[in-house]
Amino acid sequence: MATEENKKAANAGGFVYLPLIAGWLVPGAGHFLLRKWGRGALVAASILGMFVLGLAMHGKLYSGAHDVLDILGLAGDLGNGLLFFVSRSLGLGAEQVQITTGDYGTRFIVVAGLLNVIAAVDAHNLRTGRKS
Amino acid sequence: MTHFLAVVLFALFASVIFGITQRETPRRMLRYGIYCFLLFAGSAIVLSWIMFLIAR
Numbered sequence: 001m002a003t004e005e006n007k008k009a010a011n012a013g014g015f016v017y018l019p020l021i022a023g024w025l026v027p028g029a030g031h032f033l034l035r036k037w038g039r040g041a042l043v044a045a046s047i048l049g050m051f052v053l054g055l056a057m058h059g060k061l062y063s064g065a066h067d068v069l070d071i072l073g074l075a076g077d078l079g080n081g082l083l084f085f086v087s088r089s090l091g092l093g094a095e096q097v098q099i100t101t102g103d104y105g106t107r108f109i110v111v112a113g114l115l116n117v118i119a120a121v122d123a124h125n126l127r128t129g130r131k132s
Numbered sequence: 133m134t135h136f137l138a139v140v141l142f143a144l145f146a147s148v149i150f151g152i153t154q155r156e157t158p159r160r161m162l163r164y165g166i167y168c169f170l171l172f173a174g175s176a177i178v179l180s181w182i183m184f185l186i187a188r
Binding site for chain 1: 133135138141142144145146148149152153156
């Protein structure tokens with residue numbers, strides 16, 4: 001539902017995809033750019049919490065795609081934006097899942113990425129005025 | 133970390149994002165977030181009991 005506030009946001013100048021890209025690269029940044037401080041903080045805490053818990057549970061960070069499931073896992077991981085790239089470059093995350101909680105950790109990391117994409121799209125919708 | 137705690141944390145984080153992104157007003161976000169959390173956690177408990185009873 002488009003409100004007056006939404007229309008103002010939609011008519012504001014600047015790069016319209018900035019909140020989407022920023023939100024993908026840094027969880028919560030898209031909402032912060034739009035001055036939605038509370039929502040941004042909750043998004044950042046949730047995504048970061050899931051990602052860190054996933055790593056703490058010895059979850060796997062997908063590095064390449066060897067089969068269909070790996071492609072889906074990599075796509076989910078990429079949703080984490082800079083968290084994924086920085087963690088890969090630091091060598092964090094398990095190469096192989098060897099313990100039970102590692103499987104949970106892998107899912108936590110993938111789902112954190114998928115939720116981050118949803119949040120980034122939400123920031124884009126706020127920017128374009130489709131949502132208040 | 134226990135399996136149940138992992139489920140609860142997963143449900144909590146996912147529900148926060150769902151609440152924020154799928155509703156427009158703070159009150160409706162909170163209500164939807166709680167609704168999602170209860171569905172996540174409740175379905176995990178129910179499915180766990182079903183699997184437990186099947187395995188006996």
